[in-house]
Amino acid sequence: MSTSPPPRLSRLPSLDQLRSHLHPSDIQGLAQLATRGTLGITELVEKVQGNVYKAVAAPFGPAGKKFVDREAGASGVRKRGITGLVYGSVKGVTRLAGGAVDAVLSRVVPRLAAPASSPQREALLAALNGVLGDQLQDSANPLAIDMxxxxxxxxxxxxxxxxxxxxxxxxxxxxxxxxxxxxxxxxxxxxxxxxxxxxxxxxxxxxxxxxxxxxxxxxxxxxxxxxxxxxxxxxxxxxxxxxxxxxxxxxxxxxxxxxxxxxxxxxxxxxxxxxxxxxxxxxxxxxxxAPLEKVGNWVDTVLGSNPVTRPFAKIAQIRSAGITDLRHGHVLPADWQDADRFAAAPDNxxxxxxxxxxxxxxxxxxxxxxxxxxxxxxxxxxxxxxxxxxxxxxxxxxxxxxxxxxxxxxxxxxxxxxxxxxxxxxxxxxxxxxxxxxxx
The missing domain is CATH 3.40.50.1820 (Alpha/Beta hydrolase fold, catalytic domain)
Incomplete structure (x- = not known):
């Protein structure tokens, strides 16, 4: 055995430098991610507020239920109330704006010649695919890497x-x-x-x-x-x-x-x-x-155990299928099929x-x-x-x-x-x- 020298650490590029490495299709993919991210954050905030409403209304029995949307799958915020209208408006405007940007870029991108890629761009795409790769593929995002x-x-x-x-x-x-x-x-x-x-x-x-x-x-x-x-x-x-x-x-x-x-x-x-x-x-x-993914699974469990903090577990659950496979070292389809990959479970x-x-x-x-x-x-x-x-x-x-x-x-x-x-x-x-x- 022997030792190795410490790795060289490259300086992270600035935002302006990063823009110079992006291809037109990358901008379209990032715009799609921004739209999904805005919708996700809005839904998260709505669910947190709705769970607070449910917790406060519960002691008041039938009287409290009047102020909470208790339909299956609902956030708890009443859709016809002022708060519900605000959340609905934010999501509607985001979808409209995101769709319009995507439509424009879909027409423009095919006409633009993509420059040669750079190591900085390759590193950015690799990191995004590691964290969100399954979602990028499922949504046909141009940032998704093909093998x-x-x-x-x-x-x-x-x-x-x-x-x-x-x-x-x-x-x-x-x-x-x-x-x-x-x-x-x-x-x-x-x-x-x-x-x-x-x-x-x-x-x-x-x-x-x-x-x-x-x-x-x-x-x-x-x-x-x-x-x-x-x-x-x-x-x-x-x-x-x-x-x-x-x-x-x-x-x-x-x-x-x-x-x-x-x-x-x-x-x-x-x-x-x-x-x-x-x-x-x-x-x-x-x-x-790998222990880090096991810690991530523990965080999922802790956040999910409380009604108020449960929506925050969704943030941790953004991580990709590739990452959750590292919890126990999955290599076969049977290791993860028909199972909730975020649930606390033994090594099966x-x-x-x-x-x-x-x-x-x-x-x-x-x-x-x-x-x-x-x-x-x-x-x-x-x-x-x-x-x-x-x-x-x-x-x-x-x-x-x-x-x-x-x-x-x-x-x-x-x-x-x-x-x-x-x-x-x-x-x-x-x-x-x-x-x-x-x-x-």
Whole structure:
């Protein structure tokens, strides 16, 4: 084990700088979000006021009920009262104005040529999709990211001739890098690596891999993304311009859950790429969940337990399906289907072992300087729980008290980076040295 240098922190762009990076379609998408946000806040305030009315009116029995709208699904504010008319007017005007803006932009946007994207724009879209991605997709918002395989930030056309032109040096060793929540393919950045190169380029130079990068909407359920990735990898191998010797997946955080789900989908669908999969590497993957999402679920429960504060629980429940999947580490559709993803519930995941016949490796990290456990010593509890700041050590190493859920990485296929945070796993020189040992 070793330490990694602290990640470089880029200065957040100003509002004026941000405007210069936006495309016309982005403005249309943000306008749609602003309309929905205004409506959501108005409805929230209305529900809070209505619940206060209900609480105050309850002791007065039938007399108090006259002042409260008690219809099923109603906020409690009477629609024909002055307050109800105010809320109705605000929502009506917002819908009218939002619809008018969207109609104008719908006519204008197709006529405007979009400039080349920038890292700042890609980071903004990735963050929005991580938090709201399922809602963006459901509302057909132009900000929603469609899954693609990319090279140098541009989508790859999965056609043999097109790939041969875009990747003239393609070899038979394919390396697919899968990013995590709220991230994008450009953020495999290289703060600690030689010549500012990411893991993919380094492995290409040293061992002849050809790296391609997944770009996807991290706000969708991990199993949805897993199914899409499985289909995309099948297309990639069929269109690859060289005979494929081996396929390797290098994943970070949520990306590891997506990859495991993709392997399950490939096995269920009889896809050929799974037979070519040689390596599967997990960097800080929350195989058994992440504490922050468990805290979010606890906040949902506390706020929802009181009639007055219950509407505020809706604010916390804006978070995407991808985020709530991180509570326990969902990878299968059965893990979340027919269930309220915001309800407090035990871990009812179906066990899913690592794919058979694939060399699987796990890198965990701790912000402390604690040596790795060797079977005779235990990692202090604080270091175990904190882990890399987001994922506990045991979760990243796939360890579980239930033998059916324990991923059982062999000792030589797991490694702990010390004094390293979750994001630093993306650009750590010591982590890269470990990757060299496994993938070289």
């Amino acid at each position: 693609s395989l990319r090279h140098e930030g541009q989508p790859l056309l999965l056609d043999k001739a097109a790939l041969a032109q875009r990747l003239p040096g393609a070899t038979g060793k394919i390396l697919v890098l899968v990013h995590g929540l709220c991230m994008n393919d450009l953020q495999w950045g290289a703060a600690g690596l030689q010549d500012d190169e990411d893991y993919g380029r380094q492995l290409a130079h040293e061992f002849g891999y050809t790296p391609v990068y997944l770009h996807y909407n991290t706000g969708l359920h991990t199993s949805v993304n897993g199914g899409q990735l499985a289909a995309l990898l099948e297309q990639l191998l069929q269109a690859w311009p060289q005979e494929v010797e081996a396929l390797s997946l290098l994943t970070h955080s949520m990306g590891g859950l997506v990859a495991r789900s993709a392997c399950h989908s490939a096995a269920a669908g009889g896809l050929q790429w799974l037979g070519r999969l040689k390596h599967l590497v997990f960097l800080g993957t929350p195989h058994h969940g 995941r179906q066990p899913l072992p690592l794919p058979a016949g694939v060399a699987c490796f796990a890198v965990a990290a701790t912000r402390g300087a604690v040596p790795a456990t060797d079977g005779t010593a235990r990692t202090p509890l604080l270091e175990e729980v904190l882990g890399d700041g987001l994922v506990p050590l045991s979760s990243a190493l796939g360890q579980h008290a239930d033998p059916a859920r324990d991923l059982a990485f062999s000792p030589d296929r797991q490694w702990i980076a010390v004094e390293t945070g979750h994001i630093a796993l993306l650009h750590s020189a010591p982590v890269y040295q470990q990757l060299r040992r496994w993938l070289g």
